[in-house]
Amino acid sequence: MSDKCRKKINKKIKTIKASQRENKSGYSLGIKISIDLVAAIITGSIIGLGLDKFFSTKPIFFLIFLVLGIITGFYSLYKSVKNLNQM
Amino acid sequence: MASPLAQFEIKKIIELDLYGYDISFTNSSLAMTFTVIAISLFLYLGIKNLNIIPSKSQTLVESTFEFISSMINDNIGKEGMKYFSFIFTLFLFILIGNLLGMLPFSFTWTSHIIVTFSIAFFIFLAVTFIAIYRHGLLKFIQFFAPSGVPKPMLILLVPIEIISYLSRPISLSVRLFANMMAGHTLLKVIGSFVFVLGANSFIIGGILPLAFLIALTGLEIVIAFLQAYVFAILTCLYINDAIHLH
Numbered sequence: 001m002s003d004k005c006r007k008k009i010n011k012k013i014k015t016i017k018a019s020q021r022e023n024k025s026g027y028s029l030g031i032k033i034s035i036d037l038v039a040a041i042i043t044g045s046i047i048g049l050g051l052d053k054f055f056s057t058k059p060i061f062f063l064i065f066l067v068l069g070i071i072t073g074f075y076s077l078y079k080s081v082k083n084l085n086q087m
Numbered sequence: 088m089a090s091p092l093a094q095f096e097i098k099k100i101i102e103l104d105l106y107g108y109d110i111s112f113t114n115s116s117l118a119m120t121f122t123v124i125a126i127s128l129f130l131y132l133g134i135k136n137l138n139i140i141p142s143k144s145q146t147l148v149e150s151t152f153e154f155i156s157s158m159i160n161d162n163i164g165k166e167g168m169k170y171f172s173f174i175f176t177l178f179l180f181i182l183i184g185n186l187l188g189m190l191p192f193s194f195t196w197t198s199h200i201i202v203t204f205s206i207a208f209f210i211f212l213a214v215t216f217i218a219i220y221r222h223g224l225l226k227f228i229q230f231f232a233p234s235g236v237p238k239p240m241l242i243l244l245v246p247i248e249i250i251s252y253l254s255r256p257i258s259l260s261v262r263l264f265a266n267m268m269a270g271h272t273l274l275k276v277i278g279s280f281v282f283v284l285g286a287n288s289f290i291i292g293g294i295l296p297l298a299f300l301i302a303l304t305g306l307e308i309v310i311a312f313l314q315a316y317v318f319a320i321l322t323c324l325y326i327n328d329a330i331h332l333h
Contacts, residue, residue: 031262031266032262032317035258035261035262035265036254036258038258038261039254039255039257039258039261040250040251040254040258042254042257043250043253043254043257044250044254047250047253065250068246068247068250069250069254071243071247072247072250072251072254075247075251076251
């Protein structure tokens with residue numbers, strides 16, 4: 001067997017193994033994305049409420065960090081969907 | 088009939104009080120104790136008689152070991168083997184806890200958010216300390232400012248990165264807790280269908296929900312494995328982030 005052929009076969013084995021490793025089930029992916037989205041929003045609102053309590057400026061920080069949390073949630077959703085396309 | 092949520096009730100077995108803090112031994116603690124005993128027995132019986140040609144229990148222990156070590160090698164690399172014992176313990180603790188929760192009359196401690204959150208929060212603290220210890224505070228702060236981004240965008244991106252970093256323990260704990268809690272509630276609801284429909288229609292009505300219940304029990308066991316795996320692999324990824332800050 002020539003060296004070229006062997007290299008080709010090795011490359012193919014590598015790509016197949018890589019695709020197998022990243023072949024996640026749809027269920028776990030769905031859970032991951034949905035919980036990431038919710039967790040970011042919860043974290044944002046907790047930080048906002050904490051800062052409001054500290055500075056006693058009731059709704060201001062809560063609203064700012066709620067919006068930031070929502071942006072973060074959708075940003076992480078965007079990132080995981082982008083990774084999905086690259087597979 | 089008991090409500091589907093009655094199975095998650097915490098009952099005190101031995102009441103203990105430490106300077107006003109309630110540290111009673113509850114059914115949750117009992118379930119955790121059983122988990123630790125089960126893991127110890129599993130590992131002890133597996134490696135009691137070490138042979139070159141392994142027995143069944145030895146094969147099981149060895150394949151678990153191989154599984155975790157290959158998970159660490161794939162996700163962290165060679166430097167990650169330092170954290171092997173931690174991830175191995177974490178994986179087995181959650182896996183056996185989930186599986187023991189599937190037994191009738193037992194208690195699933197992974198279905199309580201406070202338990203999963205405290206595990207996830209200590210992982211989060213540990214990962215943060217590892218990152219600061221290995222790279223220094225300055226490099227750790229730079230982790231939140233991705234390189235190659237125009238400066239005006241950083242005003243928006245840095246808070247986003249910080250919030251997504253802080254949301255890690257919440258997403259890690261909620262994932263495990265929500266899966267276990269939802270699964271066990273669903274099992275109980277379908278189980279009450281079997282009883283009520285069967286009692287009202289001379290058993291015939293109960294057959295279909297019973298078949299469904301059996302299928303769901305299988306699914307629940309798969310989820311028990313899957314969630315322990317996901318918890319361990321996410322811990323690996325977080326440690327990887329801490330070791331190779333980029």
